[in-house]
Amino acid sequence: MSRPYVTAIVVAHDGARWLGETLRGLASQSRRPDRVAGVDHGSRDGSADLLAQTLGSGSLISLPRSTGFGEAVAQALEKLPPVPSPGGRDEWIWLLHDDCAPDRRALEALLTAAAHDPKAAVLGPKLRDWLDRRRLLELGVTVGRTGRRDTGLEPREFDQGQHDGTREVLSVSTAGMLIRRDVWEQVGGLDPFFPLFRDDLDLCWRVRNAGHKVLSVTSAVAWHAEAAARRRRRIAVSGDHPRRLDRRNAIFVVLANLPFWPMWWALLRNVVGSAFRTLLFVVSKQPANALDEVVAxxxxxxxPFRLVRARRARHHGRKKGYRRIKRLMTPRGAAYRRLTDMVQSFLAGQAPLDSAGRHHQQQQAAEDEYAVVPADTGAVKRFLSRPGVVLMLALTAVAAVAERSLLGGERLGGGALVPVTGGAADLWAFYTEGFHDVGLGSTDWAPPYVAVLAIASTLAFGKTWLAVSVLLLGSVPLAGATAYLATRHVIPAVPARAWAAGTYALLPVATGAVAAGRLGTAVVFVLVPAYASLTATLVSAERRRARRTAWALGLLLAVGTAFVPLVYPLYAVLGVLAAVAFRHAIVSMAIALAVPVALLFPWLAELATDPGRFLLEAGLNDPTLVDASPAPESLPALSPGGPGLPPFWVTAGLLVAALAALLMRRQRVIVAIGWGTALYGMLAAVLVSRVTVAGVRVWPGVPLAFAGAGLVVLVGLTAHRLSELRVGGGPRRLGAGVVVAVAFSTPLLAAGFWVVNGVRGPLVRDAPDVLPALAAARTTQGERTLVIKGSSFTVLHGRTPLLGESELPVASEARTRIGAAAQGLIGGRGGDAAALAESGIAMVAVAPPIPAGLARTLDSQPSLRRLSLSETGGGVWALTEPVTRVPAQPVSVLHTPWLLAQGALVLVMALLAAPGRRSPEEAEAPAPALAGA
Structure with missing residues (x-):
C-alpha cells in the first residue's frame, strides 16, 4: 500500500500551559505528519504566538474566541485541500487538543492499526492523565440510553497493560483522534451544534452508521489534561455552564441518533432520571447542579424541531447501524447500579455520586460530572459477599424461621399490637382529622407515630400490614443493619463489628418486643444504634457537619419519641452530659433536643398534663405482658420480662466479656463510657419497672436497649485487647480463651434459642376481629358498640379500631358513666341503658370466652335483646332504648394550621439534615471521638 498522507491539526484556546509539551510531542513523532496546521480561537495567554513560532505563521489560522472545536477544524480543512490519492493513497486527519501530548510513537501505532483493518475509519489512542501519568482516562467510550458516558475503567485505575489491545468501540475522543478524510467529508465532520463535549460521540456514531469501524489503539498513548471538562480554563464558546452544556449535548446525541422507538424510551428515561437527580441535588443542597440538570x-x-432536524440529517443507516451499535452501548443494568450508588452515597452523608459512581477527588474537584465508569458485571456478587450484607441476610433467615408462626396470616395482632386493619389512606385520615369519631369521640391529637406509620404504609404501596410487618417482624435484621452501619467509624475491625451488630440485634429486648407485639419498642430498638452514631459524629465533627448531624439526630429522636415518649428524657440526660463534656457541641446538641419538641409539641403538651403517659408506648397496655415480680437476674441480663424471652445464660457471655474489659489497662475512657451507658440504662430500667400507670406496670425494654447498646459497643471496641489477658500464661491465658468463647457464643445461643422455640407470645398472625361481624353489620352511621372482655370494656364505632385509635384519651366523666352502666349490666342490676343510648351505643358485645352466667344475666335485662350467642363468636345484644346520635365536637381552630406548619417543619428539617457536598476538611475528618478514645 502507498504511504498514507497525514494532516495534523492542533486546536488551541488559552492552553499555553500545556501547548508547549503538546507541540514537542508532535515534533518528536517517529512517523511525522506530512503537514501541520495550527488553529487558535481567541487565546489571550500567548497560545497563538507559540503556535506561530513552532509551526510558522503561514500554518496558523486565527479564529474568533467564540469558535467551537468542530468549526475550528472545519475552517482549517477548508484552507487545506485534499491531497491527490494515486494508487489508493489515503489522507488521514490527526486531531490534537492543546492539552493532549502524544507519545513519540502514537501516530505510527495508529497508522499501523489502520493498515491492518481496511474498515477502520476512526482510531483513537489510549489516554492517560496529564498530572498522574500512570492513571488511565480513556480507552474508547460508550454511552447508555440516558447519555451517561462509560469509559470501561475503575476510578483512578492505573495502566498496567491490563487493557492492552486494539478493539472496536463506539467512540473515541477527539484528543488524538485519527480519521480518514473521505469519511470525514462523507458524514459531514463534527456537528457545529456541539461546540464542546459529546461532539466526538456524535461523529463516531455517524461514522459507524455509515458502515465503518471505530477502533481504540492502546499501543498509541497520549496524555490529556481535560482542561475544559475539569474547568481548568474558562470556556468562551458557549454561555452555558460546562456541566449543563455537557448534559444537554449528551441527551441530544442519544435522541438524535437512536431509531424511532428506542428514542422515545430513552426520552422517557431521561425525563424521569433528570427529575430524580434534580431532587437528589436539591435535597443534598447543591442548587447549582440541580439547576444545570433542569436547564439541560x-x-x-x-x-423539539431542532431535534427533528438533527434526526433527519442522521437518518441514513441509523436503523441498520443500531444493530451493531447496540452491542457496544452500556448494558441496561448499569443505570440501576448508578442509581443505587447515588442513593447509597447520599444516605452515607456524601455528595451524590457522579455518573461514574465515584466522588470528585480534590485535584479533580471541577471534573466533568458525567465522565463515568462502566457497569460492573460482578457488582451483585461483590455486594452479596460484603460482611454487612451477609450479616443481614443471616439475621433475616433467623428471624424468618423463628417467626414462622406469624408469617402468612390475614391479620397480625395480639399483645400490645391492635389487629392491623385499614390502609395508608385510613391512617392519614385519622391523623389529620380534628374530631375522631371513634369510641366515645375525641378532639385530642392523634398519636404522632400514626403519621410515621402512614408514611411507611404509603411507601409500602398503601398496605399498613406490610409496613407493620417490616417494622415489627423485621426489627431484628433491621437493628443488625443499623448497628453494623452505625459502628463503621467506631469499631474498625470488621469481625468485631459483625459480632457487635449480631449480638445487639438478638438481645432479649428485640425478641420480647416481637413476641408481645410491641411495635414502639421494635422501632426504637432499630434507632438506638443510629442515636449513638449520630451523637459521636455531633461531638467530633467540624461545625457545619455537626449542625447537619444535629438536625438528623433530632428528626430520628422525634420518630422514637412518637412511638415511645420515654426515649426523649432517656436520651436528653445523655445528650446534656455529652454537651457538657464537649462544650463546642452545646449548640448542636440543643438543636437535636429542640427538634422533637417543636415537631411533637401539641401532643407532648397533652402528655404533660398526664406525666404517667410518658412511660407508656405505642399500642395497648396489657398487664399480662409485664412480669409483676421480675427475677433479680433479669435486668442485669438485659431481659425486660414478659413473654418470648430467652433464659439468663443466653446473654451471660456478653456480661462476662464486658466485665473482662474492666481488667484491661488500656482504653479506660471507652470502658468508662460503655459501662456508664449500660449502668444508666439498667438504673432507668429498675426505676420505670417499679412504676404503675393506669394499673399496668411499665415495661423496661427501651432503657435496657440503651444499656445493651453500651455493652455491645464496649466489648466490640475492646475485643482486640483481650490479648493482654494472655500475657503470663496459665490462668490468665485460659481466662482470655474462655472470655472469647463465651462472648462469641452470645449471638449464636440467642439465635439458636429463638429459632428452636419460635415466637412464644400473644402476637398471632390471625388475630380475631375485636368487633363481631353481626355488630358491624347491624350498626348504622353514628351508632356504637360496647365490647366487654373480662372486667374491661371498650367502645367501637362500626369497625375494628385502627392503630392509634385505642390510645386516644377519653374524658374521665364519660368513661366513668359508661363504666358504671356496663358494670350494672354485667352485675344484673339493670345498668343505665339511657346513659348508653345517650352516648350513641346501640349494641353490647361480649368477647369469647363468655363467663358462666353472663349470658343469662344479659338476657334477663329488659333493656337488651339478644341477637346472637356462640362459644367461639361471643354474644351480641341490642339496646331497646332509642339511640341518641353523638354530634361532632368542635375542633380547635389551631388544628389545621398546625398540621400544615408541622409538615413544613418536617420538610425544612429534612433538608437541613440532608447530606450535602462534602468539603475536603470533612472528607479528611477523623473518626468519632469514641473510636480514638
Whole structure:
C-alpha cells in the first residue's frame, strides 16, 4: 500500500500551559505528519504566538474566541485541500487538543492499526492523565440510553497493560483522534451544534452508521489534561455552564441518533432520571447542579424541531447501524447500579455520586460530572459477599424461621399490637382529622407515630400490614443493619463489628418486643444504634457537619419519641452530659433536643398534663405482658420480662466479656463510657419497672436497649485487647480463651434459642376481629358498640379500631358513666341503658370466652335483646332504648394550621439534615471521638 498522507491539526484556546509539551510531542513523532496546521480561537495567554513560532505563521489560522472545536477544524480543512490519492493513497486527519501530548510513537501505532483493518475509519489512542501519568482516562467510550458516558475503567485505575489491545468501540475522543478524510467529508465532520463535549460521540456514531469501524489503539498513548471538562480554563464558546452544556449535548446525541422507538424510551428515561437527580441535588443542597440538570433537560424539550432536524440529517443507516451499535452501548443494568450508588452515597452523608459512581477527588474537584465508569458485571456478587450484607441476610433467615408462626396470616395482632386493619389512606385520615369519631369521640391529637406509620404504609404501596410487618417482624435484621452501619467509624475491625451488630440485634429486648407485639419498642430498638452514631459524629465533627448531624439526630429522636415518649428524657440526660463534656457541641446538641419538641409539641403538651403517659408506648397496655415480680437476674441480663424471652445464660457471655474489659489497662475512657451507658440504662430500667400507670406496670425494654447498646459497643471496641489477658500464661491465658468463647457464643445461643422455640407470645398472625361481624353489620352511621372482655370494656364505632385509635384519651366523666352502666349490666342490676343510648351505643358485645352466667344475666335485662350467642363468636345484644346520635365536637381552630406548619417543619428539617457536598476538611475528618478514645 502507498504511504498514507497525514494532516495534523492542533486546536488551541488559552492552553499555553500545556501547548508547549503538546507541540514537542508532535515534533518528536517517529512517523511525522506530512503537514501541520495550527488553529487558535481567541487565546489571550500567548497560545497563538507559540503556535506561530513552532509551526510558522503561514500554518496558523486565527479564529474568533467564540469558535467551537468542530468549526475550528472545519475552517482549517477548508484552507487545506485534499491531497491527490494515486494508487489508493489515503489522507488521514490527526486531531490534537492543546492539552493532549502524544507519545513519540502514537501516530505510527495508529497508522499501523489502520493498515491492518481496511474498515477502520476512526482510531483513537489510549489516554492517560496529564498530572498522574500512570492513571488511565480513556480507552474508547460508550454511552447508555440516558447519555451517561462509560469509559470501561475503575476510578483512578492505573495502566498496567491490563487493557492492552486494539478493539472496536463506539467512540473515541477527539484528543488524538485519527480519521480518514473521505469519511470525514462523507458524514459531514463534527456537528457545529456541539461546540464542546459529546461532539466526538456524535461523529463516531455517524461514522459507524455509515458502515465503518471505530477502533481504540492502546499501543498509541497520549496524555490529556481535560482542561475544559475539569474547568481548568474558562470556556468562551458557549454561555452555558460546562456541566449543563455537557448534559444537554449528551441527551441530544442519544435522541438524535437512536431509531424511532428506542428514542422515545430513552426520552422517557431521561425525563424521569433528570427529575430524580434534580431532587437528589436539591435535597443534598447543591442548587447549582440541580439547576444545570433542569436547564439541560429543558433545553432539549423546549426545542423539539431542532431535534427533528438533527434526526433527519442522521437518518441514513441509523436503523441498520443500531444493530451493531447496540452491542457496544452500556448494558441496561448499569443505570440501576448508578442509581443505587447515588442513593447509597447520599444516605452515607456524601455528595451524590457522579455518573461514574465515584466522588470528585480534590485535584479533580471541577471534573466533568458525567465522565463515568462502566457497569460492573460482578457488582451483585461483590455486594452479596460484603460482611454487612451477609450479616443481614443471616439475621433475616433467623428471624424468618423463628417467626414462622406469624408469617402468612390475614391479620397480625395480639399483645400490645391492635389487629392491623385499614390502609395508608385510613391512617392519614385519622391523623389529620380534628374530631375522631371513634369510641366515645375525641378532639385530642392523634398519636404522632400514626403519621410515621402512614408514611411507611404509603411507601409500602398503601398496605399498613406490610409496613407493620417490616417494622415489627423485621426489627431484628433491621437493628443488625443499623448497628453494623452505625459502628463503621467506631469499631474498625470488621469481625468485631459483625459480632457487635449480631449480638445487639438478638438481645432479649428485640425478641420480647416481637413476641408481645410491641411495635414502639421494635422501632426504637432499630434507632438506638443510629442515636449513638449520630451523637459521636455531633461531638467530633467540624461545625457545619455537626449542625447537619444535629438536625438528623433530632428528626430520628422525634420518630422514637412518637412511638415511645420515654426515649426523649432517656436520651436528653445523655445528650446534656455529652454537651457538657464537649462544650463546642452545646449548640448542636440543643438543636437535636429542640427538634422533637417543636415537631411533637401539641401532643407532648397533652402528655404533660398526664406525666404517667410518658412511660407508656405505642399500642395497648396489657398487664399480662409485664412480669409483676421480675427475677433479680433479669435486668442485669438485659431481659425486660414478659413473654418470648430467652433464659439468663443466653446473654451471660456478653456480661462476662464486658466485665473482662474492666481488667484491661488500656482504653479506660471507652470502658468508662460503655459501662456508664449500660449502668444508666439498667438504673432507668429498675426505676420505670417499679412504676404503675393506669394499673399496668411499665415495661423496661427501651432503657435496657440503651444499656445493651453500651455493652455491645464496649466489648466490640475492646475485643482486640483481650490479648493482654494472655500475657503470663496459665490462668490468665485460659481466662482470655474462655472470655472469647463465651462472648462469641452470645449471638449464636440467642439465635439458636429463638429459632428452636419460635415466637412464644400473644402476637398471632390471625388475630380475631375485636368487633363481631353481626355488630358491624347491624350498626348504622353514628351508632356504637360496647365490647366487654373480662372486667374491661371498650367502645367501637362500626369497625375494628385502627392503630392509634385505642390510645386516644377519653374524658374521665364519660368513661366513668359508661363504666358504671356496663358494670350494672354485667352485675344484673339493670345498668343505665339511657346513659348508653345517650352516648350513641346501640349494641353490647361480649368477647369469647363468655363467663358462666353472663349470658343469662344479659338476657334477663329488659333493656337488651339478644341477637346472637356462640362459644367461639361471643354474644351480641341490642339496646331497646332509642339511640341518641353523638354530634361532632368542635375542633380547635389551631388544628389545621398546625398540621400544615408541622409538615413544613418536617420538610425544612429534612433538608437541613440532608447530606450535602462534602468539603475536603470533612472528607479528611477523623473518626468519632469514641473510636480514638
Amino acid at each position: 433537560m429543558g433545553s432539549v424539550l423546549a426545542h
